[in-house]
Amino acid sequence: MASVVKQMVKNVARIHALGVKKIAVSGLQPVGCLPKTTALSSFSQCNSTFNDFATSHNNLLRRGLVKLKQQETNNDNSSIVILDLYDSFMSVLNHPSSYKIKNHFKPCCVGLSSQYACGSVDDKSMVKKYRVCNDPKSAFFWDLVHPTQSGWHAVYSNLRATSNVLQQLH
Template sequence: MGSNKHIFSLIFLSLILLLFSGGEASGQHMNFRPTKLFVFGDSYVDTGNHGRRLSFSWKDPYGITFPGKPAGRFSDGRVLTDFIAKYWGVKSPVPYRLKRLMPQHLKNGMNFAYGGTGVFDTWIPAPNMTTQIDLFQQLIKDKLYTATDLNYSVALVSVAGNDYSHYISNNGSTEGFPSFISSVVNQMRSNLKRIHELGVKKVAVGGLQPLGCLPRNTASSTFQRCNDTSNTLVAFHNSLLSQAVTKLNQEGKDHSTFILLNLYDSFMSVLNHPSTHNIQNQFQPCCIGVSSEYSCGNVDDNSVKKYSVCDDPKSAFFWDLVHPTQAGWHAVYNKLQTSNALQQILY
């Protein structure tokens, strides 16, 4: 009888150990469930950091799909941040500019992204990526977020397209482009490492989208085809970024700390097979100026609209000359899901 009790005790103890080890005795690992999201970058992830008077993202017809009025997003509705936050089970975080107006939402993390900004300074007088991280670091120093908070957090980074637009607008040479791309990626690598060193558990960075397929670059072909030269430069950027992410993971203890989101392939998959995603117009933007001197959201001195909006934004991939519609972002997000990159954050 005594030996039976001993056996039952051992079995019971084994079960307890198995439960509290999260199943590791069978080779499984506990899932990582983030509670906070911190966002850095540009207009692809900005959810309202620019002032209402300074940005067209606060003007009609932006936001007509969601939330039904302009709300600071560079789209007719939701952007990449919103879809990815939902997938990770986190609420889309409050924009840094609105942190005092919406203190109840600080528990979800914070969005430091500003449309038009880059890794380095651009033509937009707003915080570049390094300065955005400075703002984040200051909040940590102010004890707005604890080490425990950060240990259950994820960072989303989307940046660099504006760096290259700025380089071109400043008459940067074709010969100097590869060197400039290298400097952008090197700085990105330092910034990604810094975000993690501040305590953020996982860092997801978006590869560059096919810039040659943006309507501002396809307009010359009446929105019929991508600019291959631009996309070749994007491919070089993404190759260097992939190498940088691989090296960062090799240097760390956890080889899945940094995750690369392949926006290029996700964009191209949708653009090459639009009907699969119920997209009818893959290159023609939904909202466009009545002539080349105007753009989406422009009005004249008499408040007369100088733009037109398509009948159904859900049928278009692009909202304006640069940004996807909510439907476009949803299609890209669906492709990202199939790549398993988003899932890697949760392990």
């Protein structure tokens, strides 16, 4: 994990050295809340071990970027911000009804059996081997790892309302 974060910070420094003045870096979302992980609990709760990993990654990233900002204090009106996806995801997942989300852990699109995934089609018959929920707008996740459009809208709305980082990019 440390080597990944170190490389991310190096990449941000390179981008800044190329003259980019405003850079947004996203932290990890709570990966323990992805349906791929919550399936183990019948989509009822997040996995704290995976979420602890994401939190550790985000803390390392934050420290690395703070150190980078301190090193690059050349008053060029540059801005490096972290988009705190973790807290925004958790806010939506902990208060889904505030965002008109009914299904916050269960994916909308799933395979018909464990051998199929969202979007699977039988090679011979070309019959789809997945099903889509009746109301995708009320689901937070589209498949095992991707939020729906409504899910991303809720995350963005929360991020925008609770943080000033987006204003720093203007």
